[in-house]
Amino acid sequence: MKSETSVSQRISVCSITSSVVFVFFCHFSSNMIKFRCSALRSAAALLSPVTPAAQRCLRFSSAPQQEHSTFYEFRTYSIHPHLNSAFLQLTNEKIHLRTAHSQLIGYWSIEYGGLNKVFHIWKYDSYSQRAGVRSALSQDPSWLSDYISKAIPMLTSQDNEVTYMLPWSHLQAPPQEGGVYELASYMMHPGGPAVWGDTFQASINSHDAPGYGKLIGAFHNELGPMNRVHALRWFESADRRAELRHRAHTDPRVVAAVRGSVVHLDSQENKLMFPLPFSPLK
Numbered sequence: 001m002k003s004e005t006s007v008s009q010r011i012s013v014c015s016i017t018s019s020v021v022f023v024f025f026c027h028f029s030s031n032m033i034k035f036r037c038s039a040l041r042s043a044a045a046l047l048s049p050v051t052p053a054a055q056r057c058l059r060f061s062s063a064p065q066q067e068h069s070t071f072y073e074f075r076t077y078s079i080h081p082h083l084n085s086a087f088l089q090l091t092n093e094k095i096h097l098r099t100a101h102s103q104l105i106g107y108w109s110i111e112y113g114g115l116n117k118v119f120h121i122w123k124y125d126s127y128s129q130r131a132g133v134r135s136a137l138s139q140d141p142s143w144l145s146d147y148i149s150k151a152i153p154m155l156t157s158q159d160n161e162v163t164y165m166l167p168w169s170h171l172q173a174p175p176q177e178g179g180v181y182e183l184a185s186y187m188m189h190p191g192g193p194a195v196w197g198d199t200f201q202a203s204i205n206s207h208d209a210p211g212y213g214k215l216i217g218a219f220h221n222e223l224g225p226m227n228r229v230h231a232l233r234w235f236e237s238a239d240r241r242a243e244l245r246h247r248a249h250t251d252p253r254v255v256a257a258v259r260g261s262v263v264h265l266d267s268q269e270n271k272l273m274f275p276l277p278f279s280p281l282k
Contacts, residue, residue: 069125070123070124070165071124071164072121072123072124072162072163072164072165073124073160073162074160074163074219075120075121077117077155078116078155078156078157079116079118079154080154080156083154087118087151087154090147090150091107092276094146095278096278097147098137098143102122102124102129102133103122103123104123104279105120105122105123106121106275107275107276107278107279108181108276108279109276110272110273111273112238112272113271119183161224161228162223163224163230165217165218166218166219166229169215169218169219170217171217173281177282178236178282179237180234180272181232181234181281182232183230183231183271184233184269184270185269185270186200186229186265187225187265187266187267187268188227188228188264188266189227189264190227193220195264196261199260199263200264202260202261203257203258203261206253206254206257212244213233213241213244214233215233216232216234217232218230218231219231238272
């Protein structure tokens with residue numbers, strides 16, 4: 001009897017083991033079939049013709065596609081409050097030592113949205129050009145003795161960002177000299193222009209229309225805070241900018257465009273700035 005019981009138990013164990021093996025094999029085979037089907041679908045998608053909609057997504061796959069290497073360096077300097085006037089005077093007198101090496105786009109004093117700060121934009125054709133400029137400046141005795149040695153102690157911090165013009169934007173001149181500039185900086189959801197490019201463009205362009213401010217340029221960060229875009233605008237005055245902002249709140253065209261973009265927005269920061277006398281953008 002004991003022998004028969006032992007045999008029966010062994011048979012039961014073997015049956016259970018066989019069932020487990022069979023279930024595992026079926027599950028493994030099913031997953032392998034799904035994997036192969038998925039791989040075949042992916043391969044078929046790669047070989048299929050690209051539709052216009054897909055082409056738009058490819059163009060905005062992760063960041064704006066650059067047709068050239070030109071970039072714009074944004075620089076923001078924070079100044080000791082009691083030395084702000086002295087820094088602006090020194091820069092006004094000695095900026096020619098710096099512009100002898102590379103192109104200055106604009107230089108502003110921030111009036112609203114940050115105190116005792118200046119913001120400036122420099123244009124470079126490539127990273128190698130910028131490296132050459134920095135090397136030349138480090139060996140320029142006039143720049144070092146007449147400006148840097150005096151200016152650096154006046155600053156509390158320096159920040160920079162590398163930006164590209166968005167593909168649909170071009171650097172513009174203001175309609176007239178004077179006025180005030182607004183730098184609106186938008187922190188967008190991760191994903192890049194593939195996610196929010198079209199709606200952001202529509203929102204920015206809705207404000208660049210007759211009767212509104214002048215869009216000087218729209219930029220996208222390459223280095224610095226990522227998923228950050230900037231719109232630089234010109235207005236006749238700070239009061240005119242406030243008037244146009246209130247008008248936009250009741251303009252159905254602007255409201256609709258902004259509503260489509262704001263769902264992709266994490267945060268926004270605005271600065272109102274006045275150009276310094278030597279700024280190319282006045």
